[in-house]
Amino acid sequence: MTKNFAIFPLIILLTIVSLPIAVMYGFLILDTFTDAPPGELWPDRFTLAHWRFLWDPSVVGNVWKAAGNSLILAVSIIVIVVPISSLAGYAVSRLNLPFRRFFLAGIMVMHAFPAVTLLIGVFFVLKFTGLYNTMIGVILVKGSLMLPFGIWIMKGFYDAVPWEIEMAGVQDGASRLTVFRRLILPQVKPGLVALSVFAFLDGWGEYLLPRILAPGSDMEVLSVFLNELVQADQLGYDFNLFKSVGVFYTLPVIILFVLFQNRLMNIFGGGTKG
Amino acid sequence: MRLQLQNFTKCFDGTPVIEGLDLTVEDGEMLALLGPSGCGKSTTLFSICGIYRADGGRIMFGDRDVSDLPSQKRNVGVVFQNYALYPHLTVEENIAFPLTVQKPRPSKSEIAREVRAIAELIHIENLLERRPAQLSGGQQQRVALARALVRKPDVLLLDEPLANLDAKLRLEMRSEIRRIQLETGITAILVTHDQVEAMSMCDRVAIMDKGEILQIASPTEMYRNPVNKFVAGFLGNPPITFLEGHTATEGRFAMDQGLFLPLPSRLRDLPAGQRISLGLRPEHFGSTGTAQASGRIVFVEPQGREMLFDVEAAPGVVLRSVQPVRDDVGVGDEVTWGVDVDRMLAFDMDGQTL
Amino acid sequence: MSSSADLNTGVARKSRRSDRRRPRISGLGLALLAPALFLLTLFFFAPVVLTGIFAFTDLSTSTGIGRGQYVVTPNLLRQLGDQGLTEDDATAIASVSITIDEAGIARATEGGVDPDFLSEIADRFAGESFDDPRAFSRELRGLPNAPRRPRELTQTAEYFETSVLNTRFDNPEALTAQLADVAPDVSSDTIAWIVDRSYTGARFTTANFERLATQKETLRLIGNTALYVAATLGLFNVGLGLFLAIVLFYTPKPVTSFYSTLWLLPRITPLVLYAIMWKWFTWEDGFLPIVAEQFGLPSFNYMKGSVVTAWMTMISLNGFIGASFGLILFSGALRAIPMQQLWASEVDGANRWQQVRRIILPQMRWPILFVTSYQTLSLLSSYEQIWLTTNGGPGRTTTVWALEAFTTALSNYTGNLQYGLGAAMALVLVVVGLVLSIIYLRLFKFGELVSRPKIEL
Numbered sequence A: 001m002t003k004n005f006a007i008f009p010l011i012i013l014l015t016i017v018s019l020p021i022a023v024m025y026g027f028l029i030l031d032t033f034t035d036a037p038p039g040e041l042w043p044d045r046f047t048l049a050h051w052r053f054l055w056d057p058s059v060v061g062n063v064w065k066a067a068g069n070s071l072i073l074a075v076s077i078i079v080i081v082v083p084i085s086s087l088a089g090y091a092v093s094r095l096n097l098p099f100r101r102f103f104l105a106g107i108m109v110m111h112a113f114p115a116v117t118l119l120i121g122v123f124f125v126l127k128f129t130g131l132y133n134t135m136i137g138v139i140l141v142k143g144s145l146m147l148p149f150g151i152w153i154m155k156g157f158y159d160a161v162p163w164e165i166e167m168a169g170v171q172d173g174a175s176r177l178t179v180f181r182r183l184i185l186p187q188v189k190p191g192l193v194a195l196s197v198f199a200f201l202d203g204w205g206e207y208l209l210p211r212i213l214a215p216g217s218d219m220e221v222l223s224v225f226l227n228e229l230v231q232a233d234q235l236g237y238d239f240n241l242f243k244s245v246g247v248f249y250t251l252p253v254i255i256l257f258v259l260f261q262n263r264l265m266n267i268f269g270g271g272t273k274g
Numbered sequence B: 001m002r003l004q005l006q007n008f009t010k011c012f013d014g015t016p017v018i019e020g021l022d023l024t025v026e027d028g029e030m031l032a033l034l035g036p037s038g039c040g041k042s043t044t045l046f047s048i049c050g051i052y053r054a055d056g057g058r059i060m061f062g063d064r065d066v067s068d069l070p071s072q073k074r075n076v077g078v079v080f081q082n083y084a085l086y087p088h089l090t091v092e093e094n095i096a097f098p099l100t101v102q103k104p105r106p107s108k109s110e111i112a113r114e115v116r117a118i119a120e121l122i123h124i125e126n127l128l129e130r131r132p133a134q135l136s137g138g139q140q141q142r143v144a145l146a147r148a149l150v151r152k153p154d155v156l157l158l159d160e161p162l163a164n165l166d167a168k169l170r171l172e173m174r175s176e177i178r179r180i181q182l183e184t185g186i187t188a189i190l191v192t193h194d195q196v197e198a199m200s201m202c203d204r205v206a207i208m209d210k211g212e213i214l215q216i217a218s219p220t221e222m223y224r225n226p227v228n229k230f231v232a233g234f235l236g237n238p239p240i241t242f243l244e245g246h247t248a249t250e251g252r253f254a255m256d257q258g259l260f261l262p263l264p265s266r267l268r269d270l271p272a273g274q275r276i277s278l279g280l281r282p283e284h285f286g287s288t289g290t291a292q293a294s295g296r297i298v299f300v301e302p303q304g305r306e307m308l309f310d311v312e313a314a315p316g317v318v319l320r321s322v323q324p325v326r327d328d329v330g331v332g333d334e335v336t337w338g339v340d341v342d343r344m345l346a347f348d349m350d351g352q353t354l
Numbered sequence C: 001m002s003s004s005a006d007l008n009t010g011v012a013r014k015s016r017r018s019d020r021r022r023p024r025i026s027g028l029g030l031a032l033l034a035p036a037l038f039l040l041t042l043f044f045f046a047p048v049v050l051t052g053i054f055a056f057t058d059l060s061t062s063t064g065i066g067r068g069q070y071v072v073t074p075n076l077l078r079q080l081g082d083q084g085l086t087e088d089d090a091t092a093i094a095s096v097s098i099t100i101d102e103a104g105i106a107r108a109t110e111g112g113v114d115p116d117f118l119s120e121i122a123d124r125f126a127g128e129s130f131d132d133p134r135a136f137s138r139e140l141r142g143l144p145n146a147p148r149r150p151r152e153l154t155q156t157a158e159y160f161e162t163s164v165l166n167t168r169f170d171n172p173e174a175l176t177a178q179l180a181d182v183a184p185d186v187s188s189d190t191i192a193w194i195v196d197r198s199y200t201g202a203r204f205t206t207a208n209f210e211r212l213a214t215q216k217e218t219l220r221l222i223g224n225t226a227l228y229v230a231a232t233l234g235l236f237n238v239g240l241g242l243f244l245a246i247v248l249f250y251t252p253k254p255v256t257s258f259y260s261t262l263w264l265l266p267r268i269t270p271l272v273l274y275a276i277m278w279k280w281f282t283w284e285d286g287f288l289p290i291v292a293e294q295f296g297l298p299s300f301n302y303m304k305g306s307v308v309t310a311w312m313t314m315i316s317l318n319g320f321i322g323a324s325f326g327l328i329l330f331s332g333a334l335r336a337i338p339m340q341q342l343w344a345s346e347v348d349g350a351n352r353w354q355q356v357r358r359i360i361l362p363q364m365r366w367p368i369l370f371v372t373s374y375q376t377l378s379l380l381s382s383y384e385q386i387w388l389t390t391n392g393g394p395g396r397t398t399t400v401w402a403l404e405a406f407t408t409a410l411s412n413y414t415g416n417l418q419y420g421l422g423a424a425m426a427l428v429l430v431v432v433g434l435v436l437s438i439i440y441l442r443l444f445k446f447g448e449l450v451s452r453p454k455i456e457l
């Protein structure tokens, strides 16, 4: 391309705009292994003290237990969202259902619809079903609220599988279920992976539901754990400690993201957050 | 197995695409469904194999009414235009798939034997380990054929099986498919919009237009005696030339542009003044003939063995001629060539053959 | 093979079959859909319905969530006295009566009273009533097995005392009957009134909506929400998103991928950590105050210290998350523009700015509309970020509708959660959300999802 567009000033502008993020994330990493004199930004010494919480439960309590709970939550959500979405996604993508249009429109509305507004209603449902204050309740709720999104994503993947494969399978004498299981499901593996990763990230990052729907549960997840830490420590804010725990908390997210970046990008485009 | 469509009707969203169609394919016969794009060939095919549900009429396999049976119970083998091989399975697994879903499921060794047998018939023994993505178009085509045939279907349906191949492969697969069909003796329907394919591969050709079958006949019969103008125009390459005009006295045909030609002898009795059109195939205009037509050569197209000439007999009247290669005439030359009058086709104003 | 019949044209017989067959319904489809339908019913539809129902109640922590009971408390009588209950009626209702009946015996047995004594009581007084507790005690003392100690005696007597006061009834009929029993002189209208008022559970009422419609706070909430959504959307989700997408479209690849990843970070960072980072960024001893101090600017808690900075913080912390949504979508749309168009415009001598204005921006109309409508929906309803950061402060200056609904019903410091009012506020959001998402469906790609399944049998 020709050079009739001054790129350089734009990059500078871009950098200025991006500065807050760069600063926040830069110092997020920096502060976890350095210390700065009070009232100053730049660190003057290296230290691993902020990471002591990893092996010393007296610092903030047992992070590993909280991490384990988060892992259980996130994996359970995958277990709910991925199989159910892949079954339902196939049904709405390929099968003759009564009121199919209605289903599809409903799922799309639910997909666009901001589920957080339902929290009050969900609270009642849990109260009535006796699932309030249990992790199972949180898992079911989180999984269910993700379903429209999951079904929608999976429907997209199924739609991309050529109809001829399905027709050929049926011609070969296989039942629709066999066709689904042996011919179609293998084609949407990328979708299953992407949805699993997404469900994991969403479950791992979830704060609101466990905090509100299971405040008394003895399964404290990392997000709640971290926020309690910040709130409990009203007086002496040890941001470096918070950041270290936060980085510990976020590490799996970063790793998964780096591994699956390309697959996730598509999904983020139809994302649920912000 | 004999296959019959009786008064078959198919609608999309309430509008009929095919209405009251009747078609019979005899046992062991290969029939071509030939027609322009959008005429309903695939729709007919998909209805036969059970992907579409007929909105009316009956579909009979032998004495069995299969109209309401799902695909799985019809025992039809289909080769799709894009082959629809299962990308995650090897060639062997692809071919074995129809057997593995049979109930009761044949034993492993039995499946392996069947796969091997069909692979030998189709000449793909050496490809069994590969995946579809590692195959050429022609090889994929063969695998698709093997998969369609492996469970010994009653009927084989081929939807434009050659459309995605290059010219040379197409020629090769044309005879291959025919060979396999003859060897297995299976009843087959070939959907195509390529008349050469239809005529060279099939026992009979059914010409379709706008959801109707216009004519069913053997290729030569259809070429010689098309039932109407559409069929006459559709078959033949280079295509037939239509001349518009009316009958005149003394058994002559008067073109609108003022030229005269003798009428074919079988039509001499027509009363004068009736509007008709004549169809002149390029091979019936050339060195020999019972009548003469003259004009100026406006275009020459060498086609290797033959040459194609466009001769302008009068403004707006271009006669086409196919002749063995000759160098004695060229563009701009005035020529007088013979017209094989009796082999000209004639149509009334509704397009029906006279 | 080709008989003359075959030669005939297969001209269609124009007889239309009346029994047009519909595609067969797939039982498998229903089975595959069932688990999803079950969960969605439980956690999507039921909450919507419950929100709708509870919006019309005065449910709160004090009423409790289960079914209420009917109980007349001294407190209630006092309140009713202020509203016209006569002194006589009140005294009559509050009066204590003594009846020797099965229930009383049962209570006494349970209380551990000597069984011999009890059977004497039952024999002597069964079915009798006393108005005066002292008279009853006297009678009891006369019995052979009566305990010596007066305390035990009065205790036994108390088992046979009944008073409507503080007694819990499960249904209004029981209370009505009891009231009529103890206070036969009180008119039935008055009793009905008292019974009605004695209900402790939640009642149906439109008060929540009346309150929302009349209180001044509502206007402020709406104003705040509008400002929040408009500013975040306009400045960040669309404005910044578009700016980033276009600039990154022209920058060299390494620059592009660096900044794309950087801007994606807020989206993938767990919210709790993101909130901590912003606290560090804006609070005393955090980044901004320290930098401001060095430039001689006022240094304070920017997140909570002043209304203006609180708004700026809130909008940008949400906007930084939202910008990446716009960035991803707009970048996709940009890549879809045929390069030939851009090359052609350069050949025509357009500079890049003209290129952006004349070629790129016009083609961004749909993506912009998409981002706007989609994000309006999610911004309208999102409160998690705000809750974790400014939490509506300072004061209530940055409280938006969704946050207010949430805190009213589920999380406030006073401890009295007003579920009914919160549900009413949430219902407003649910309705707005539904309407917007349906509009948004109409605008975008609903057409593409109505394509029917191709296998009909």
Ligand SMILES: Nc1ncnc2c1ncn2[C@@H]1O[C@H](COP(=O)(O)OP(=O)(O)OP(=O)(O)O)[C@@H](O)[C@H]1O
Pocket (backbone or CB within 6 Å): B012, B013, B017, B035, B036, B037, B038, B039, B040, B041, B042, B043, B044, B193
């Ligand atoms: N699923 C469908 N819904 C609505 N109309 C359809 C559908 N499938 C086909 N049609 C219409 O039915 C007619 C016949 O289509 P069909 O696919 O059978 O044509 P075809 O002869 O196979 O053409 P081609 O040579 O292009 O494959 C066309 O007019 C087409 O538009």
Ligand SMILES: [Mg+2]
Pocket (backbone or CB within 6 Å): B041, B042, B043
């Ligand atoms: Mg077709």
